[in-house]
Amino acid sequence: MRRTLVRNGSLYTRNLLHHSALALAASSRPQFRLFSSNENPPPVPQIDDVNNKELKAQIETYFKGDEKVLPSIMEAILKRKLSGNHEDTDDELMEELRMRPLDDVDDRDFESDFESIHDTDEEIDDLYNARDVVMKRMVKDEYFNMDDKKWDDIVEDGIKHGLLRDTKECEEILEDMLSWDKLLPDDIKQKVEVKFNELGDMCERGELEPEEAYEQFKKFEDEIVAKYLDKMEKEEASQFDDTVVPDKKKDLDDPPGEGPILRWQTRVVFAPGGDAWHPKNRKVKLSVTVKELGLSKYQFRRLRELVGKRYHPGRDELTITSERFEHREENRKDCLRTLLSLIEEAGKANKLVDDARSSYVKERLHTNPAFMERLHAKSMRLRESNQVPA
Amino acid sequence: MASGSLKNMLSVAMNQGVVEARARIFGHQLNPTGMKTPHKLLRMKLFGEKVAQWYPHDIKKDDPLVMARQEQERLSKLEMLKRRGKGPPKKGQGRRAAKRNK
Numbered sequence: 008m009r010r011t012l013v014r015n016g017s018l019y020t021r022n023l024l025h026h027s028a029l030a031l032a033a034s035s036r037p038q039f040r041l042f043s044s045n046e047n048p049p050p051v052p053q054i055d056d057v058n059n060k061e062l063k064a065q066i067e068t069y070f071k072g073d074e075k076v077l078p079s080i081m082e083a084i085l086k087r088k089l090s091g092n093h094e095d096t097d098d099e100l101m102e103e104l105r106m107r108p109l110d111d112v113d114d115r116d117f118e119s120d121f122e123s124i125h126d127t128d129e130e131i132d133d134l135y136n137a138r139d140v141v142m143k144r145m146v147k148d149e150y151f152n153m154d155d156k157k158w159d160d161i162v163e164d165g166i167k168h169g170l171l172r173d174t175k176e177c178e179e180i181l182e183d184m185l186s187w188d189k190l191l192p193d194d195i196k197q198k199v200e201v202k203f204n205e206l207g208d209m210c211e212r213g214e215l216e217p218e219e220a221y222e223q224f225k226k227f228e229d230e231i232v233a234k235y236l237d238k239m240e241k242e243e244a245s246q247f248d249d250t251v252v253p254d255k256k257k258d259l260d261d262p263p264g265e266g267p268i269l270r271w272q273t274r275v276v277f278a279p280g281g282d283a284w285h286p287k288n289r290k291v292k293l294s295v296t297v298k299e300l301g302l303s304k305y306q307f308r309r310l311r312e313l314v315g316k317r318y319h320p321g322r323d324e325l326t327i328t329s330e331r332f333e334h335r336e337e338n339r340k341d342c343l344r345t346l347l348s349l350i351e352e353a354g355k356a357n358k359l360v361d362d363a364r365s366s367y368v369k370e371r372l373h374t375n376p377a378f379m380e381r382l383h384a385k386s387m388r389l390r391e392s393n394q395v396p397a
Numbered sequence: 398m399a400s401g402s403l404k405n406m407l408s409v410a411m412n413q414g415v416v417e418a419r420a421r422i423f424g425h426q427l428n429p430t431g432m433k434t435p436h437k438l439l440r441m442k443l444f445g446e447k448v449a450q451w452y453p454h455d456i457k458k459d460d461p462l463v464m465a466r467q468e469q470e471r472l473s474k475l476e477m478l479k480r481r482g483k484g485p486p487k488k489g490q491g492r493r494a495a496k497r498n499k
């Protein structure tokens with residue numbers, strides 16, 4: 008025991024020589040107390056403890072450049088902490104290390120990943136000149152400060168120059184990506200789900216390893232996809248063989264012709280105040296292309312007689328104006344009612360013409376004597392045949 | 398000749414009743430005899446309120462005290478005129494009546 012005390016005392020004196028006299032006076036007392044307390048415990052924990060010499064040697068090797076020693080140093084520090092015999096010495100050591108700056112640390116090693124992961128904006132030297140900076144960047148990079156209008160211009164240019172030829176196909180692909188859940192039919196989804204559940208249950212029971220289950224599921228998925236592709240190819244082949252022409256009329260929801268059939272012209276006057284009524288807002292003008300109405304020759308001529316100057320033959324346009332009521336919507340109804348009445352009235356022409364033609368034919372037959380004789384004889388014969396059974 | 402007559406007959410039949418139909422659809426008033434009718438007056442929109450609101454509303458007429466004071470002033474002024482011999486003339490002695498006698 009005396010030998011160990013002497014050795015420890017010599018170590019402490021060496022360490023204390025580095026500090027000033029005040030430090031000597033402050034730290035000498037607790038160390039001696041520690042020495043007196045060491046006599047009581049048995050020598051077993053001292054064996055696990057790390058000496059000051061060993062720790063100092065490891066720290067010196069680390070400072071010299073050997074970074075592999077760092078874990079062992081940490082372990083030593085932890086052991087000393089757990090033993091609790093060297094608290095004051097470790098505190099002094101921490102103070103020493105805190106004063107020393109570390110020159111060997113490489114910042115690049117820490118920041119290389121950060122720079123590759125996160126791209127930060129370049130710093131602007133002169134913030135008072137932000138407008139010029141933005142203009143320069145816009146000149147350099149076409150896609151800087153992207154705007155809806157700019158994007159529309161880019162798309163328009165692409166369509167003009169032929170880069171974006173099939174816009175509908177692109178839209179279809181985007182829709183498929185948006186609703187990818189609905190691409191496959193339901194029966195295939197159910198099959199995949201059932202298989203997945205089976206494999207999951209087997210894993211839970213312990214019959215299969217997760218890796219094997221994953222491989223089996225992958226094979227199953229590939230088989231399902233291959234079957235689906237074959238099915239699609241067969242369907243396409245059958246369609247091609249049958250030369251089935253799809254009925255496009257069902258898909259189109261646009262009426263035939265270009266533009267709307269009824270063209271409305273109204274005026275909206277914005278006046279101050281809550282009431283939106285204004286006398287100029289009453290008038291409504293309705294234009295129709297007469298060809299769209301599907302009238303026959305005689306109906307068309309009757310319509311022209313009915314409407315008079317309202318019909319413009321150059322543009323084949325019929326214009327109906329109404330300002331009879333106080334409110335615009337009432338006038339719109341009146342225009343529509345007038346148009347329907349005109350169409351109905353023009354439709355009567357066919358019947359009138361047919362009646363006139365038939366009456367003309369009857370008159371011509373009446374004036375023909377030969378026909379009248381034959382008709383008379385025939386009627387007489389019919390009467391005689393009728394009288395016989397009576 | 399027959400085809401000509403047939404075409405004429407068809408055109409006449411086609412345009413049969415066009416005038417009455419036009420009048421009914423567009424709301425016209427037929428007057429084949431050319432007599433005077435009140436349709437023009439009846440067709441006009443009611444514009445009495447529009448004419449009446451030509452002059453703005455005078456809120457003095459709503460206050461009886463103000464009207465009474467004005468009436469009192471008028472009467473007193475008339476009395477003063479009569480006292481000075483400047484009041485309104487009696488019936489039959491005015492300028493127009495005198496002119497009529499001549």
